[in-house]
Amino acid sequence: MKIRTAEIIRLSIPFTDGSSGVGLMPQQWTHLDVALLKLTTEDGVVGWGDGFAYHCAGATIAALQDMVLPHVVGAEIDDIPAFNHLLQKRLHLHGRYGITIFAISAVDTALWDIAAKQQGVSLARLLSDSPRPSVPAYASLVRYGNPEQVAAFTADVVARGYQTVKLHEIALDCIQAGVEAAGSGVRVTTDVNCNWSLDEAHRMMPEMKRLGLYWVEEPVFPPDDAATLGALQARHGVSIASGENACTLTEFRRTIPMIDFVQPSVTKVGGVSEAVAICDAAAEAGKRVMPHSPYFGPGYWATVQVTAAKPNAELFEFFWIQPEAFIDPTIPTPVDGRITVPDRPGIGFEPDPDVLAKYRVA
Numbered sequence: 098m099k100i101r102t103a104e105i106i107r108l109s110i111p112f113t114d115g116s117s118g119v120g121l122m123p124q125q126w127t128h129l130d131v132a133l134l135k136l137t138t139e140d141g142v143v144g145w146g147d148g149f150a151y152h153c154a155g156a157t158i159a160a161l162q163d164m165v166l167p168h169v170v171g172a173e174i175d176d177i178p179a180f181n182h183l184l185q186k187r188l189h190l191h192g193r194y195g196i197t198i199f200a201i202s203a204v205d206t207a208l209w210d211i212a213a214k215q216q217g218v219s220l221a222r223l224l225s226d227s228p229r230p231s232v233p234a235y236a237s238l239v240r241y242g243n244p245e246q247v248a249a250f251t252a253d254v255v256a257r258g259y260q261t262v263k264l265h266e267i268a269l270d271c272i273q274a275g276v277e278a279a280g281s282g283v284r285v286t287t288d289v290n291c292n293w294s295l296d297e298a299h300r301m302m303p304e305m306k307r308l309g310l311y312w313v314e315e316p317v318f319p320p321d322d323a324a325t326l327g328a329l330q331a332r333h334g335v336s337i338a339s340g341e342n343a344c345t346l347t348e349f350r351r352t353i354p355m356i357d358f359v360q361p362s363v364t365k366v367g368g369v370s371e372a373v374a375i376c377d378a379a380a381e382a383g384k385r386v387m388p389h390s391p392y393f394g395p396g397y398w399a400t401v402q403v404t405a406a407k408p409n410a411e412l413f414e415f416f417w418i419q420p421e422a423f424i425d426p427t428i429p430t431p432v433d434g435r436i437t438v439p440d441r442p443g444i445g446f447e448p449d450p451d452v453l454a455k456y457r458v459a
C-alpha cells in the first residue's frame with residue numbers, strides 16, 4: 098500500500114463515572130482526549146488509528162505531525178511490522194518510548210485497518226484462521242475511594258453479567274468491600290497504579306491472598322522493575338499483572354518470564370504489530386494476556402480484534418465510564434460480560450461525522 102494523505106482529528110469528549118474524578122490520572126479527569134488519525138491510500142482505502150492522548154493529545158499530535166507522518170505519507174508499505182520497526186529505528190533519538198511510540202501506535206493501527214480492508218476481512222480474520230466470534234470482558238471500575246461506592250458499583254456490574262471485576266482501589270477496606278459485594282464465583286482484581294511502597298506491598302499482598310484476588314496490577318513504582326514484580330508474586334503467591342505502561346516487545350521480554358499476566362495497550366505499546374508480537378511471545382512462555390484497552394477509539398476496536406485472534410488473550414478490559422458520545426456509536430460493548438467481535442472489513446471502526454463535528458478541538 099502507498100499512503101497518499103494523513104489527517105489528524107483532535108477530540109475532547111466529556112464523560113461521567115460516579116467518582117470524584119481524581120485518583121487514576123495525574124490530574125482531574127473529566128474528558129476523553131483523542132488523537133484520531135486517518136490515513137488514506139492512493140487507491141482511496143481509509144485506515145483509522147489513535148495514539149494514547151490523555152492529558153497529552155497536543156504532544157501526541159505534534160509527534161505525529163513533526164516526527165512520524167513525514168516518514169509515512171508517500172511511503173510504500175508492504176510489511177507493517179517491518180515498517181513499524183523502521184519508524185522506531187529512525188525516531189529512536191527522540192526517545193524510544195512514551196510520546197514517540199504513542200504516535201507510532203496510531204500509524205500502525207491505521208495501517209492494519211487498511212490491510213484488513215484490502216483483504217476484505219476483519220482484522221481478527223487477517224490475524225487468525227479461527228478467531229473467536231465473541232470475547233469475554235471484565236468491568237474495569239474507576240477509583241471511588243470509599244467502601245460504600247465500591248460495593249454499589251461492584252454489585253451493579255455483577256448484576257449486569259460480568260464474571261470478573263477490576264477495582265482501582267488501593268485501601269484494604271475498599272478492596273474488601275468490592276470482594277464482598279462481588280460474592281462467590283466472581284473474580285476480583287485490583288489495579289494499584291503503582292501507589293504502594295514496597296513495604297506497603299509486602300503488607301497488602303497477604304491480604305490480597307486472603308481475599309482471593311485474581312491478580313494485583315502494577316502494585317509498586319516503577320512498573321518496569323520486572324525483578325521486583327516477580328519477587329512479589331513469588332513470595333506472596335498472588336498473580337501480578339503489568340504492562341500497560343510498557344512499550345514494545347523489547348520491554349515485555351523482561352516482564353513476561355516474571356509475572357502471570359501481561360497487559361499490552363495497543364495505543365501505547367507500538368500498535369497492533371507490537372501487541373500481536375507480545376501475545377505470541379507470552380504464548381510461547383505459557384503466559385496469558387489481559388490487554389489494556391485504550392478506551393473507546395480505534396485502539397479499542399483493534400484490541401477487540403486482537404483479543405479475538407489470540408487464544409492466550411483472556412479478557413477484554415471494559416472501562417466503566419460513561420462518555421457523552423462514542424466516536425462510532427456502533428461500538429461493540431459487553432452484553433452479559435461478552436463482546437461480539439465486529440466481522441466487517443478492517444478493525445470495524447467508522448466515525449460518526451456528527452460526533453466528530455461536535456467534539457472536535459481546533
Ligand SMILES: [Mg+2]
Nearest residue numbers: 288314341389
Ligand atoms: Mg491498569
